[in-house]
Amino acid sequence: MFGLESDSTLLFLAAAFCALCYLAICAGPGKSWLKTLLKTASVALLAVIAFLAAELMLLAAALMACAIGDFFLSRDEDEAFLTGVGAFAIGHLAYAALFYIHPSADLTRLEAGWPLVAALLLLGVVMIVVLFRRAGPLRWAVVVYVPVILVMGIMAIGIPLEGGLALILPAALLFIFSDFVLAQEMFVLDDSHRLRRVTPYAVWVSYWSAQALFLVGLSTGA
Template sequence: MIYLPILLGLGFAAAYFPLSSTPQSWARSIIKTVPLLAFALAAYLAGLGPFLVVGLFLSALGDFGLSRDGDAPFLYGLSAFALSHLAYILHFLGVSDAQIWDAFSTVPVAAIILVTLMVSTELWLATHTGHLQWPVRIYVVIIGTMGLSALTLPFGWTVVGAGLFILSDVILAINLFRMSDTHHHRLKAGYAIWAFYITGQALILWGGLQA
């Protein structure tokens, strides 16, 4: 029963690949939203804890928001993902029974690289986001904190999943704010964003199931 929604989610995720570069439509939005809804259902049925379930569900809402055009849906999607990361932070720290700063003593190199990436966004991202500068800045801090909380866990599927989630958001930021609509890598970037994102979320769920 648990694996049925996971397979459903992966099936819809695969179906979204050819749609990732197509214009906005309700069918596209629905197909993009289903995978994380299915993952959230699987987490709920498996009894993986409220924060993981909420994090996956909020990610589905974020997927829907980012599938629509305009600043308002973008901010809605960004807010939903920010809240999902906060839920993941609570989940990861609850599992590891550690504090955020413990990442700097257990895996200092990875933690420093992550913080350096967060700070670097002031140079290559923040100045290119216009009136969305502060929402993006806040989001960067939250997703970076999510990454640090994942680093308090033993290395495994969840840590890899969190890393892929962050990687997908880095590519998404470049795609949205640094690439023109006619950039020759834009199509490839769209595929990479979805591949890293859905794999990362699936591994976070899988890590919860394995634990």
């Protein structure tokens, strides 16, 4: 399945099952250990798959950092939020490094892809301006995080749109979209805003799909 070994296929199906279970309850009120378990396991299992492939250690590290971030972001405390943001920043930097050192990477593709680079930079500026005004005491953590995820997205442009690797750039854009929507949900939208009915689903579907596409793309295009 997707170029994965049989054991890895079972793990992938288990990860997808956890992701679907979390999707079913993600919009429910409040935090819970069930949400934390399902959310964390759905990405941690992807990290295990990458770990089983000796050539994907950096991918495994990126996925595990994101799984740790999922764990902490699913809890209530501000300290947990900061730890989660830090873990995700490490994950994004690991992805950026992975894309930079990939044998097929070519940063000259950024020249041809300059409209996308410009769009990402513009989005980053808008997010920083808006979130600095709305994120309260967490503003500096958010402001530092935005450039990190943009670096990941820009590095993904250097990966060719060929074979399994063609999944990498869409995955990176899905990841950025997920973080953008999550930021709106946490810091911008009022509690009664009607978009809150769909933002949890948009965040989770785009986020987990991005992680799964990274795994499949790098497994089949390594």
